[in-house]
Amino acid sequence: MEQTSQSGSALANLRKIMIIATFGGLLFGYDTGVINGALPFMSRPEQLNLTPSHEGMVVSILLLGAALGALCGGRIADHYGRRSNIIALAVIFCFAAIGCSLAPSFHVMLVTRFFLGIAVGGASVTVPTYLAEMSPAEIRGRMVTQNEFMIVTGQFLAFVCNAILAVTLGNDPHVWRYMLAICALPAFVLFFGMLRMPESPRWLVMAGRISEGLSVIRKIRNTEEKAIAEFNEIQDNIKAQSAIVNITFSDITIPWVRRIILTGIGLACFVHLTGVNSIMYYGTTILNQSGFSTQASIIANTLNGLTSVVAVAVGMHLMMRVRRRRMMLVGFTGTTTALALITVASMTLNGSPIFPYVILALTVFFLAFMQSCIGPIFWCILPEMIPMRLRGLGMGICVLFVWMVNFVIALVFPVLLDKVGLEGTFMIFMVIGVFAVIFTKIFVPETKGKSLEQIEREFRNYNREVSHKEGTLNMANNHN
Incomplete structure (x- = not known):
């Protein structure tokens, strides 16, 4: 009876972790997709008056930021922890989304979209890593791929919100600002949700916080035997990796x-x-x-x-x-x-x-x-x-x-x-x-x-x- 209770509790904890963490993927999708509908409105002469080349810069600057975010995100997550990095990315998501929605000019839009891209790139590396390290081997593929599903779901939600706002507020010259402002809402969910989520047990053990790592594993594995076996495997792997010379270009x-x-x-x-x-x-x-x-x-x-x-x-x-x-x-x-x-x-x-x-x-x-x-x-x-x-x-x-x-x-x-x-x-x-x-x-x-x-x-x-x-x-x- 106790083992069944632990199994149900572990599954519930994993489900919460997957739902909350993949809000990073949802933000990834929403922030890359929302520009699709906002661009025609913000390009109008009375708004930002964008030329075709300006439109390309507004869209692509996020991706340049994402390249930087992806390049640095893994190292930051290794140093400060996966959970901590996702919380920090949620803050950047929120403020950058609000900044985009309030942008008074093309140049301000470029700066705020670049910071939004840093958050997108960081999430593209950190969220799958966090999910992979939290999930048991038998469902790891499904949990990690769930992030891809949330990315396209975020893009779909962006398209739907754009359509609703275009129909209901299409005559409002600032409708594109409302489209971009909505991006801040999932960021709030990600931020407050991750505050309640545990840190990756693998990172905790690597950081020398052994007892905390074992405690997390016990909460997300079906049985005590599985938890102890995985904990020992993590420790063995870390010891083996400590002998490996750092990889270089x-x-x-x-x-x-x-x-x-x-x-x-x-x-x-x-x-x-x-x-x-x-x-x-x-x-x-x-x-x-x-x-x-x-x-x-x-x-x-x-x-x-x-x-x-x-x-x-x-x-x-x-x-x-x-x-x-x-x-x-x-x-x-x-x-x-x-x-x-x-x-x-x-x-x-x-x-x-x-x-x-x-x-x-x-x-x-x-x-x-x-x-x-x-x-x-x-x-x-x-x-x-x-x-x-x-x-x-x-x-x-x-x-x-x-x-x-x-x-x-x-x-x-x-x-x-x-x-x-x-x-x-x-x-x-x-x-x-x-x-x-x-x-x-x-x-x-x-x-x-x-x-x-x-x-x-x-x-x-x-x-x-x-x-x-x-x-x-x-x-x-x-x-x-």
Whole structure:
């Protein structure tokens, strides 16, 4: 009876931790998605009077801040604790959101959006780390992937709130300020919620707070036996890691390590160069240019958000049953097909009454493949293929490229749309999509059902095989 009570209490504690911590993911999604509907209103001459290049800067500056936040967030969390870092990020989320909503000029908007980006980037690193360290091994994948689900949920909620405000307060010139101010509400929930959450037991043990770490583990594990076993494992791992020399950038020159990092960077670039965030950040602008009115575009864009939420839920179900690499190949094939159809439709149907609805249907088609077969798998396969000893450095480099590519896309997309139109812009994404399929087929490993050590051995063995073939070829050439 006592064991059943402990099991139920542990499950309830884990559920609370997951719900509260993933408000960081919700803020991530809301703050990146809300600009989608606010941009047309803030760009008006009587407001911030933004040019296409200014629009790109307003959207992309958040992503530049996110790159800095992601780069520093892990180290700060290592020093001060995961929980403490999330609480600090909630404060930045709140004040930066209020600052954006009150911004009197383009330049003030840039500064406040940059700080908002720091919070987004910090959350993108710290929240998954906190969840992974709190969850038991058997449900770790589900708990960590829940953060991805909350990100797209946050984007969907941003689209819905934008649509409601556009319909009810569309004549108010400051409606965009209300859209941005709402971002502060989830930050309050995250801040006060995390004050009641425990610190990561792994971090507590690493910080020498042994008894506190054991106390936390006992509250979030089903039985005393499991808690003690995991606590001992954590201590053993920390002792083993203490003997490992610090990893530096020079380790990337090791051939098999370099191949892993380059594969991760390539995947990070291709996933985001296919244009997913051009739709998530500029979906309203795309629909407006295709023929919808501003208000209708904001309302129609909620369908993109809903599609993302449903698709991620489907992807979380599929990834437990289907091979990772196969899902990514299907995903890239589907998104590239959608991009090709958008290009053709823009060339042949532009100006017709059905054109806006065709573009909406194709963006939904694109997101269905992206968010179900690519998004969840990318964040799962990346840490799987990077060995434990190199995971901090490798993940930091790859995630940095994620945010920098997003920054470039967000910055140049309005200019591309203005200069070459829908057909030219999406033709570029389509060509990149073709290369993404080829890259995935040739370089991305299959990680499902394999231990991390097995994946590492495969990378090492591949390097030996290549070196052997090159040596044999050189000997043959020298002989000739």
